[in-house]
Amino acid sequence: MLVAAVLSSLMLGLNVDGSMPPPRQQQQMSLPDVTITGRPTDEAVRDFVGRIAAPVRGRGLAQWNMRVCPGVVNLSRDASQAIIDRITTVAAGLDIPTGDPGCAANLVIIFTTDGPGVAQALVASEPGVFEPNVTGVDRGPAAMRDFQHGDAAVRWWSLSLPVDSETGLRAVRVPGQFSGRTLNTAQTTGSHLDYAPQISVQSPSRLNAQIVDILFKTIVIVDVERVGQIDSGQLADYLAFVGLAQIDARAETVGFDTVLNLFDGGGHAGLTEWDQSYLQALYAPRSQRISPDAQATAVADIMTRDRRSAARAE
Template sequence: MLDWMMAGAISLALMQPQSAAPASPPPAQDPAAQSPAALEDVVVEGRRLEEIVRNFVTEVAAPAPRRGLARWHGGICVGVVNLRNEAGQYIADRISQVGMDLGLTPGEPGCRPNIAVVFTGDGAELASSVVERNRRAFRMGGSVNRDIVALRAFETSDAPVRWWHVSIPVDSETGDRAIRLPGDIDPSTGEPSAPVISVFAASRLNSQIRDDMNKVMIIVDVDDMAATNLNQLADYLTFIALAQVDPDSRTAGYDTILNLFNAPQSVDGLTDWDMSYLTSLYRAQNAPARRINPAAQATAMASDMIRDRRAAQTAGEQTPPRE
């Protein structure tokens, strides 16, 4: 079902007319736009820095219901569809390179994509068509994806980029799936079956179950890309591909690539703030005590980001504060 979700979007997109690849420079920004709080520029009391970082983590993160934040483990394979070869390869390479920096292994040429970036002339039409053809691939149950309200927004949104993440709880010791999904049958009995997890150290505080990213579909409406350039867009897609991001997050007060479509001139690409978030996600999620609930993960990530910034300040890497 998951592979059908990816293949269905790609085949439908190939039938739709396309516009030119995004390559134009960003337009002039409204001088009244809000100045973002650059992470590297924050020279404030410790409590203020902690508040800003924790608010950002809480605002951006979008785990599946009742699950912790998921991240990729092991390999990623990026597929970009309906874009000029050079531009598509640039986007795939950018996502793969940042993934490598986070400890992931990019797939070889010809690998089966688990990150699909599909360009289309009508994002809402493509999203609706794919979901209509196989809704179960998007709403699989078992807390592996966001709720029905989020799926409806994925179909009907007028956002220039929309995405759908699927994550899977797995046994961190074996990598095997740790939940039952619809259609799981015991071949010996023909009855519904569920995975069996061997618990090595039972605890109310720690968990050997972790949440892994499994598939990401990103749909880009090319008609809305005129205000961006390829470098900006590639970095925006990179952040979305590597982390579960809330499409409704309000990030105007932060120095992040997530502001691309509201304030194109405010960011050139992934910022120090963005990389600190991604690095902390991929570090903090590994600790067993932090897998047990999203709040603990968010606290651990925020603490990790704060340590990074304080270390940078101590090393003299900080730029002068903005007025």
């Protein structure tokens, strides 16, 4: 059964000490170019970042800092491998480590004829994974409704967690994960009382942050009945973009040069310069270990410089 086959790769999977565990390992159609005119570069970039970025409420933009292992369900071996190869190539360009062949998938892409049905079945089977009700993890009810009941050709659910960048330990309390501390009363009954982790801040700052947000699992569901006649290369790039970053499924991107317009008649044959610039800015060292409030601005600043440099080079 599809749901049962996928569930083993969706468990939260934190170590007992609270740290993140090491991962185990057609037909083409022509689409018109879309360009942005009449706006200053910095204004357009800030608008773009503000539209597509979808961090967990109150948290910063999460990045992959463990090995990414893409896995594809319900496609032929060759078609699956082509998607995996493309995602691996994009990840390598961002210096994201990738898993060896046979690794346990943490970027799971499911092809199905019933996107809402599969999403609802997954959530019903593992509500604690998709709706953990943990501060810094929960993406909120609106995103959950879209994932389960939306009509998009591609839907996704990314799981992230705040961690201490110095130790790798989780920075929030996760139900069922024990810190190892007990009260005397608990010891007499043999039960445990869970405490929030204690973080020793090395160099407090309003701009620099010791607590960072990391992606550790992403589930993408592709509804083949809704995809239409999209080139497989375009689709692979779309999946790479939404799989390697926290992207808002509701983002209105008409007028921007992005692969996110793929299903709105405005997509390009692959990741555009804007898309690649966004990913490069997101994974730039400066945009990491920075406070959540400042992170989106830092990403926009890096992307603006990149866009201006590209324009001067033309």
